[in-house]
Amino acid sequence: MARDVQITFDCADPAALSAFWAEVMGYRLQDPPAGFDSWDQALEAMGVPPERRNDASALLGPNGSGPRLFFQRVPEGKRAKNRVHLDVRAAPGLEGDARMAALEAEAERLVSLGATRLERHEPAPPLGTGHLVMADPEGNEFCLD
Structure with a gap:
């Protein structure tokens, strides 16, 4: 079910x-x-x-x-890397430079709202399409995918 x-x-x-x-x-x-x-x-x-x-x-x-x-x-702060995180699908259907440009634009918007940019992972075909690792205002990691 x-x-x-x-x-x-x-x-x-x-x-x-x-x-x-x-x-x-x-x-x-x-x-x-x-x-x-x-x-x-x-x-x-x-x-x-x-x-x-x-x-x-x-x-x-x-x-x-x-x-x-x-x-x-909760009373305690974040202590370690998330073991589960959200992938925010910010560039579905895009590949290569167009994909990374869309992810960068969304990262810029989210940084203006309080997010922190952590890492950029370049496309590595055939399976790695490229993504950005971000953190929300309280430090919870998420990816722009």
Whole structure:
């Protein structure tokens, strides 16, 4: 049986990191529960104190497509390289110089949003198409592929 998947990010600032990933992925903040105009209004009604209202955030893909991205506040910082990471498909169908130019353009956009560029891997045919390794504002590695 196929299952839905949610990708969870441990982080220090769920609101800021979800805003970054919304821009990267073209996702949107999950709507508040029915009957509420905002998350602040919903959390107030649930009795969540103001200092706990940035404990979590969730993003949904356009029209519900793609996995839900969930961001949860944790007390510890990132300690090591991710063993699982996202590959953001920024140049599907492109090859060679055109592919790398598209990846570079997307990297430049993401750096302006707070990402860090880590490495460039040149195309190495037949299997290596080239990619860029990046980190989000909290240091989580991901690839532009």
